[in-house]
Amino acid sequence: QLVETGGGLVQPGGSLRLSCSASEDTDSRNAMGWFRQFPGKEREFVAAIGASGRSTRYSGSVEGRFTISRENTKDTIYLQMNGLKPEDTAVYYCAAETGSPWFGEPKTSPDEYHYWGQGTQVTVSS
Numbered sequence: 001q002l003v004e005t006g007g008g009l010v011q012p013g014g015s016l017r018l019s020c021s022a023s024e025d026t027d028s029r030n031a032m033g034w035f036r037q038f039p040g041k042e043r044e045f046v047a048a049i050g051a052s053g054r055s056t057r058y059s060g061s062v063e064g065r066f067t068i069s070r071e072n073t074k075d076t077i078y079l080q081m082n083g084l085k086p087e088d089t090a091v092y093y094c095a096a097e098t099g100s101p102w103f104g105e106p107k108t109s110p111d112e113y114h115y116w117g118q119g120t121q122v123t124v125s126s
Contacts, residue, residue: 001025002094007120014124015082020094020117022075031097031106033113034068034079036090036122043093047079048106055105062088084124091119 001023010016018034033048047068048057056068065084070077077094095113097106107113 002096002115002117004092004094004117004120007092007122009123009125010084011126012084012086012124014084015080016084016122017081018079018092018094018120018122020077020079022096022115029072029102030100031104032070032077033095033097033106033108034077035093035095035110035113036088037093037119038090043110045108045110046092048108049077050104050106051100051102054103057106057108059108081122084122086124088122089124090122092122093117093119 002020004020006018029051031050034046035043036046037043045059047066049068049070053070065082067080094117096115098114
């Protein structure tokens with residue numbers, strides 16, 4: 001089980017940090033990622049990080065503004081979001097792959113992820 005925290009309301013240009021913690025019954029030593037979903041739309045890729053933390057991937061719309069990181073000792077990943085825009089408003093989901101190579105590249109398709117959190121709302125508005 002994955003649990004996201006850190007969502008909320010922020011003004012344009014502001015920052016938020018999302019956290020995602022894995023429960024003991026979830027093997028978090030896999031590549032993990034963040035996805036978001038807009039109302040009436042399919043879930044879309046935001047950022048992902050490899051099992052070791054060495055590899056990261058970002059969507060073009062967030063690269064340079066968002067940073068994904070992980071603390072394997074805490075079974076937790078983070079998404080630092082800076083320079084937030086109203087179009088970043090969405091429900092953000094954390095996800096984990098299974099069977100990831102330790103130094104492998106994380107995937108960007110939601111179909112490649114096995115575990116999902118319940119989602120946390122991020123609203124960017126003045």
